[in-house]
Amino acid sequence: MLKFCSLYSGSSGNCLFINSNNTKLLVDCGTSGKKVTEALASIDSSIEEIDAILVTHEHSDHIQSLGLISSKYNIPVYANLETWNAMEAQKKKISENNIKIFENDKDFVLNDLTIHPFSTPHDAANPCGFNIHNGKRKLSIATDLGHMDNRILDTLKDSSFLLLESNYDPEILKLSKYPYLLKERIKGPNGHLSNSTAGKTISALINKNLKSVMLGHLSKENNFPELAYQTVLNELMDANIDTNTININVANRSNPTKLINL
DSSP states (O other): OEEEEEEEOSTTOOEEEEEESSOEEEEOOOSOHHHHHHHHHHTTOOGGGOOEEEOSOOOHHHHTTHHHHHHHHTOOEEEEHHHHHHOHHHHTTSOGGGEEEEOTTOOEEETTEEEEEEEOOSSSSSOEEEEEEOSSOEEEEEOSOSOOOHHHHHHHTTOSEEEEEOOBOHHHHHHSSSOHHHHHHHHSTTSOOBHHHHHHHHHHHGGGTOOEEEEEOOOSSSOOHHHHHHHHHHHHHHTTOOGGGSEEEEOOSSSOOOOEEO
């Protein structure tokens, strides 16, 4: 068994849930502790059942309640050394026994799951995505990507499910009220992934056993769900791909998705 739920996904906060036969994980805690516990309850789970929290990087929309939740519920937190060093305020709240360090691009095991953290291009200390295996299925999480390259595509192949960033639409970003430097950061090589690039990524992975995708980390100001979804469909059609061969959903910014059984 391998199940996935996006509790929250967007530029205002991110928290994901993975459930296997013997393990329950959160990836990031970028919203309030109250929202995390309520979201878990809404899918008939509980914060007390969480075995570990994995951290992609130290930006606030990924770690807002990390220290609080770990200390209150005695949950181990896994991050690489550079990320730990970059989130000192959260680290101070977490007991030494619950500070776990992994290295990017090296597997580690949590109960019945094998976790592969892979490096991602983003303006953080040492950001990463995750491949999560249970021996039969592989799901992948890839957000906060300034660009897509062959190394990441190779890492994502054979994923049956992928949560993929589809952060912004270039035309909306161009016309937004964001300052020039912020716009340049978002569309830069260490910023975020556009809808179009997300579509091209999915097109490249469909013949690599990808069956289901959830578009995530949408910008509140520079995107909207219908546009992200349609842009991805357009990219697939432009690549002469039958859109019926893959299931595409969009993560909700403020509410949990359905629990997906992989």
